[in-house]
Amino acid sequence: AQTVTQSQPEMSVQEAETVTLSCTYDTSESDYYLFWYKQPPSRQMILVIRQEAYKQQNATENRFSVNFQKAAKSFSLKISDSQLGDAAMYFCAYRSAAPGGGADGLTFGKGTHLIIQP
């Protein structure tokens, strides 16, 4: 079974600064997807960024980028120019890319609470 670990229960950053959230995972599979989801107080889970394990290039979405280290099984999220609207719980998640593996759903970490200080 796959596991996802987020070792930072809470992180705080000044507005306009850069913050990095950590995530490690454990799997015996070679092909999979990794995700970062944002869950604001409204509770709705929103996809921030996705990384395919077979791609060496790190994914980037505007101010959000990842550092994917496959050998180390590490997947960190960097948020540049932090904004007040970035305040939320952030979850790292894993999904198998094996045929039919999506039927096993997403495996989530416990989350990191990100606080943005004005």
Add this chain to the structure above:
Amino acid sequence: DAGVTQSPTHLIKTRGQHVTLRCSPISGHKSVSWYQQVLGQGPQFIFQYYEKEERGRGNFPDRFSARQFPNYSSELNVNALLLGDSALYLCASSLGQALTYNEQFFGPGTRLTVL
């Protein structure tokens, strides 16, 4: 287009009762997944349904069951409620189960409190 909708928003039940939670996927989406999110934890996968058939199941007891209707909406049923079933129940829809990636879109959830 409307996103994933869930009803009710909040629900209070007592131990031993039964509960039914409902989910309507995004129009055109044929797959629905259910997750349980206990306070302070990440969501845990319960079920995935595609084309009205169960395609995946997480590590949950038989008290949890679900079904998907011809219009692709879904119900999650929980029998003999326990205090530990108190959680936010999330529904996610996607286009369908396929060999390629299909993004899951989440609903706002149903907050279940068991007293």
